[in-house]
Amino acid sequence: MMLDSLTLLTLLVAFATALATACTRTGQSARTTATVGGIVTVGFALLSARFGRVAEGLGSLALFHVEGPVFGLDGLSALLFPFVAAITTAVVAMKPTRNSTPQRLAFQLLTGALSLGIVASRRGDVLVVFWLASAIPTALDLRGRGGARMFLGLQAASAALLVASLALASAGHRDPESSEALLLLAVMTRGGMFPFHAWVPRLFDAAPIGSALVFVQAQMGSYLLARDTVVAPSESVLAVFNVFAVVALLYCAALALVQTSARRGLGYLAVSPTALVLVGFADGGQLGATGALLVILSAGFAQTGFGLALEAIEARRGAVRLDQDGGGHATTPALAGSLLVLGLCTVGLPGTLAFVGEDLVFNTTLTARPLVGIAMIAATAMNGATVLRYALRIFGGKKRTNGEGDLILRERLVLASLGAALFALGIFPQSLVAAARHAVERLPPHVEPADRQATRVHPERLVLPPRAQLR
Amino acid sequence: MLNSVVAQFVIALVVAMVVLPLLAFSLVALLQVSGRTPKDKTLAGLARLTFTCASLAGLVAGGLYVLRGGTPLRVAFGHWFSLGEPDGRHYGFDVAVLIDGVSLVYLSLTAILCGTVGAFSLRYMQNERGAGGFLQLLLLFTASMSLLTVAESLDLLFVGWELVGITSALLIAFYRDRSGPVRHGLLAFAIYRVCDGALLTALIVLHHATGSSSLPTEVSIAGGGSATLFGILILVASLGKSAQWPFSSWLPRAMEGPTPSSAIMYGALSIHAGAYLLLRTAPLWESSSAVRVAVVAIGLVSAALGSLVGRAQTDAKSSLAYAAIVQVGLIYMEIGFGWQRLALMHVAGHAILRTFEFLRAPSLIADHQVLESQLGNAAPRTGALYERMLPKKVRESLYVLALERGYADAVAARFFGSARRILLAFDRFDERTARLFDPADVVCRSETPPSIVAPAKLEESIR
Numbered sequence: 001m002m003l004d005s006l007t008l009l010t011l012l013v014a015f016a017t018a019l020a021t022a023c024t025r026t027g028q029s030a031r032t033t034a035t036v037g038g039i040v041t042v043g044f045a046l047l048s049a050r051f052g053r054v055a056e057g058l059g060s061l062a063l064f065h066v067e068g069p070v071f072g073l074d075g076l077s078a079l080l081f082p083f084v085a086a087i088t089t090a091v092v093a094m095k096p097t098r099n100s101t102p103q104r105l106a107f108q109l110l111t112g113a114l115s116l117g118i119v120a121s122r123r124g125d126v127l128v129v130f131w132l133a134s135a136i137p138t139a140l141d142l143r144g145r146g147g148a149r150m151f152l153g154l155q156a157a158s159a160a161l162l163v164a165s166l167a168l169a170s171a172g173h174r175d176p177e178s179s180e181a182l183l184l185l186a187v188m189t190r191g192g193m194f195p196f197h198a199w200v201p202r203l204f205d206a207a208p209i210g211s212a213l214v215f216v217q218a219q220m221g222s223y224l225l226a227r228d229t230v231v232a233p234s235e236s237v238l239a240v241f242n243v244f245a246v247v248a249l250l251y252c253a254a255l256a257l258v259q260t261s262a263r264r265g266l267g268y269l270a271v272s273p274t275a276l277v278l279v280g281f282a283d284g285g286q287l288g289a290t291g292a293l294l295v296i297l298s299a300g301f302a303q304t305g306f307g308l309a310l311e312a313i314e315a316r317r318g319a320v321r322l323d324q325d326g327g328g329h330a331t332t333p334a335l336a337g338s339l340l341v342l343g344l345c346t347v348g349l350p351g352t353l354a355f356v357g358e359d360l361v362f363n364t365t366l367t368a369r370p371l372v373g374i375a376m377i378a379a380t381a382m383n384g385a386t387v388l389r390y391a392l393r394i395f396g397g398k399k400r401t402n403g404e405g406d407l408i409l410r411e412r413l414v415l416a417s418l419g420a421a422l423f424a425l426g427i428f429p430q431s432l433v434a435a436a437r438h439a440v441e442r443l444p445p446h447v448e449p450a451d452r453q454a455t456r457v458h459p460e461r462l463v464l465p466p467r468a469q470l471r
Numbered sequence: 472m473l474n475s476v477v478a479q480f481v482i483a484l485v486v487a488m489v490v491l492p493l494l495a496f497s498l499v500a501l502l503q504v505s506g507r508t509p510k511d512k513t514l515a516g517l518a519r520l521t522f523t524c525a526s527l528a529g530l531v532a533g534g535l536y537v538l539r540g541g542t543p544l545r546v547a548f549g550h551w552f553s554l555g556e557p558d559g560r561h562y563g564f565d566v567a568v569l570i571d572g573v574s575l576v577y578l579s580l581t582a583i584l585c586g587t588v589g590a591f592s593l594r595y596m597q598n599e600r601g602a603g604g605f606l607q608l609l610l611l612f613t614a615s616m617s618l619l620t621v622a623e624s625l626d627l628l629f630v631g632w633e634l635v636g637i638t639s640a641l642l643i644a645f646y647r648d649r650s651g652p653v654r655h656g657l658l659a660f661a662i663y664r665v666c667d668g669a670l671l672t673a674l675i676v677l678h679h680a681t682g683s684s685s686l687p688t689e690v691s692i693a694g695g696g697s698a699t700l701f702g703i704l705i706l707v708a709s710l711g712k713s714a715q716w717p718f719s720s721w722l723p724r725a726m727e728g729p730t731p732s733s734a735i736m737y738g739a740l741s742i743h744a745g746a747y748l749l750l751r752t753a754p755l756w757e758s759s760s761a762v763r764v765a766v767v768a769i770g771l772v773s774a775a776l777g778s779l780v781g782r783a784q785t786d787a788k789s790s791l792a793y794a795a796i797v798q799v800g801l802i803y804m805e806i807g808f809g810w811q812r813l814a815l816m817h818v819a820g821h822a823i824l825r826t827f828e829f830l831r832a833p834s835l836i837a838d839h840q841v842l843e844s845q846l847g848n849a850a851p852r853t854g855a856l857y858e859r860m861l862p863k864k865v866r867e868s869l870y871v872l873a874l875e876r877g878y879a880d881a882v883a884a885r886f887f888g889s890a891r892r893i894l895l896a897f898d899r900f901d902e903r904t905a906r907l908f909d910p911a912d913v914v915c916r917s918e919t920p921p922s923i924v925a926p927a928k929l930e931e932s933i934r
Contacts, residue, residue: 147908149908150905150907153908197901198902198905199905201901202902254894255894255901257894258891258894287554287562325653327647327648329648330601330648333503333508334503334506337503344637350629350630350633350634355630356551356552359626360554360562362671363678377672378668380668381664381667385661388640389657392644392647392656392657393657396644396647396652397647397648397649397653398648409506419504430550430552430553433554437554
């Protein structure tokens with residue numbers, strides 16, 4: 001019983017941390033509270049991922065189905081639960097004092113807690129509530145900065161699409177592909193994929209970097225895609241969205257390469273993982289799906305680290321531009337090194353988790369859809385050039401004379417932890433690969449559309465059996 | 472029994488050649504992360520020890536390999552990661568080494584030249600700011616090049632290949648206080664990435680043609696589309712690192728890096744990595760005559776253009792860069808004609824001579840003065856006789872062509888300039904779309920402080 005409640009307990013700790021942080025008076029005490037609470041949340045999340053699973057299979061996404069637990073973890077969500085908690089903690093722990101207002105930190109923690117709620121939800125209606133609510137703190141953070149209306153509008157549209165999709169599925173609609181198409185549209189909107197991508201660079205441009213990172217790098221769009229794909233893949237629908245994924249990959253990689261604003265470039269770079277994940281799942285095989293899951297984790301950690309390094313630079317220099325040399329490599333070598341290494345981690349540096357994930361996805365995609373695979377390789381090549389451009393332009397050129405300091409201990413610890421996670425899981429990936437493989441084991445084989453009607457998983461069959469039967 | 476023990480010893484030495492520099496690099500990186508960056512003197516000591524051990528290991532391994540008769544050695548260390556599919560298929564990333572004649576030549580070159588250049592750098596770079604970082608990159612390069620050389624599979628070779636590319640770009644941009652090296656490092660890396668894409672695609676093609684990514688020592692794809700496709704992809708992949716046409720433009724620009732890195736990368740090892748890739752994979756594509764013709768043609772164009780452009784260069788390192796392009800072009804032609812042993816000998820001779828020339832380049836004026844005083848005349852200019860045989864108009868056109876470096880830069884600048892303008896137009900479109908929803912909003916980043924803040928205040932704001 002105690003173990004069953006671990007997931008709920010983790011969620012409560014996450015929300016309590018946000019509340020406690022909001023109640024603090026100074027920025028420093030807010031950050032201390034947020035960091036300690038975040039670390040405790042990560043600990044609980046790891047425990048619930050290890051011991052608190054309610055089932056090995058995947059949960060139902062049916063609306064208003066009252067049977068079964070509201071919250072719980074399975075193989076898939078157990079992978080992402082500690083990941084979301086860790087990203088949120090890294091963001092709040094890294095926050096410069098200047099920007100550490102209790103309200104802002106509380107908003108970021110709240111976004112993280114609500115994302116944890118999405119991952120832990122076992123029912124469609126609960127998931128939708130968390131899905132919409134998780135956008136609200138970020139939208140509040142965006143107020144008066146630009147882009148709030150578009151951001152909230154698109155997130156609301158995403159939630160509406162999700163509701164429509166789940167309602168169609170719950171009602172046993174004759175045409176299951178409509179439901180899946182709506183769900184994929186919801187995923188694309190949330191993941192900022194072409195043609196719904198404009199809000200992502202805008203968010204990174206206007207919002208505090210930490211808020212944008214918590215919202216985007218939690219990869220909730222990719223998570224829902226993984227969950228949907230594992231439950232009910234549809235080749236024809238996925239093939240259409242595959243095209244959009246390829247366009248998103250190439251378009252955003254090309255635009256990231258020519259940006260002059262580091263923040264906008266970061267926004268375009270952030271779209272790539274969702275598109276890669278969609279491409280990975282589109283093949284329908286376990287190899288690609290496993291790779292896609294690893295891409296979610298590696299991209300989340302690496303891009304968060306890269307974004308946080310950029311935030312640290314902004315705290316020292318102000319807005320960072322890429323059309324002029326920033327200088328300062330000699331005076332801030334650790335900061336320059338962090339930006340470079342974490343940037344390279346985002347594009348599959350050998351020896352990191354990103355390399356493992358991309359290797360699996362590339363292998364699958366180049367086999368099944370060679371043109372898509374070549375587009376992926378082209379996009380990854382462009383992203384590689386982009387991150388090196390960041391590292392060399394921001395710290396290259398003239399010497400800086402404003403006496404900016406290198407990374408302080410707290411920043412060093414956060415960035416080193418993210419880097420260590422990426423390298424450790426990249427050098428010894430087998431256990432994580434096995435866990436990801438286990439999470440996608442229930443992926444059904446592809447079937448012809450005509451046969452799909454017969455083999456379609458109906459909502460009543462999606463509902464988990466009572467917990468007692470699972471023991 | 473003795474043969475087996477010797478073989479195991481050779482493998483251990485080869486592994487040590489990869490692992491020792493990697494360990495030294497990782498140790499320094501860990502110290503840097505923990506905030507205890509070692510002093511340059513300590514780092515130089517560590518580098519000296521590592522280069523000595525790695526070089527000795529490489530040389531002893533080479534010697535023992537020859538003594539035991541030159542039989543190829545192939546040893547698997549298991550999977551880095553693996554995955555089984557329900558249909559019985561299995562995907563695994565194998566970690567294995569292959570030592571044969573080709574890898575032995577490169578391994579010996581890596582051992583000798585990395586050790587030599589490492590020793591040279593300890594003195595040459597000792598008062599340079601950032602010398603520690605340079606030695607660190609040199610350690611990573613040694614490990615990566617050794618890995619690339621002994622990799623038994625194209626998977627593992629790709630890992631070494633990528634790391635060689637990254638270290639190369641970072642060494643070109645080593646003098647970050649100047650904007651030129653930074654831009655040129657970026658250019659080199661962008662070209663590498665384009666060519667790496669071809670290698671990645673070739674890897675998958677190989678996987679599907681042969682069922683594994685192992686590199687064979689005998690012909691294993693018998694002609695047909697797969698061999699041609701694989702060969703063309705490998706050829707494209709090799710062009711970036713070897714600076715062959717049409718990807719030559721980065722090499723003269725790479726000369727802005729420190730002289731020892733120019734010597735080891737663009738005189739000795741990195742520039743011959745493309746030839747290594749072709750030699751290593753030759754059994755997989757040599758049955759395709761289309762690929763062989765393409766390899767010869769690329770080599771010929773590169774050699775001709777490199778020779779022409781090199782004659783119009785006004786600085787020593789650029790001339791050497793173009794001379795290296797010419798020689799590698801000739802090596803490509805030899806590989807295309809199937810003269811692989813000749814190509815290997817050419818690689819070894821060229822690498823050693825060019826390294827010497829690069830290391831002597833800073834003393835070129837003194838050397839030239841000594842030469843001319845010994846001759847009692849101005850040193851003769853090679854090829855002047857042939858130049859005079861050409862009509863004046865042709866000579867002038869060729870001179871302009873050489874000055875413009877074959878117009879490759881102008882064409883690339885025009886193409887990428889147009890592409891950039893189009894992409895920026897798309898970006899503006901995205902921005903305008905966003906503003907449709909929030910017309911009154913002006914992006915405001917109150918988080919960011921003004922660009923110049925008093926140091927004390929700045930520190931306070933970060934803490």
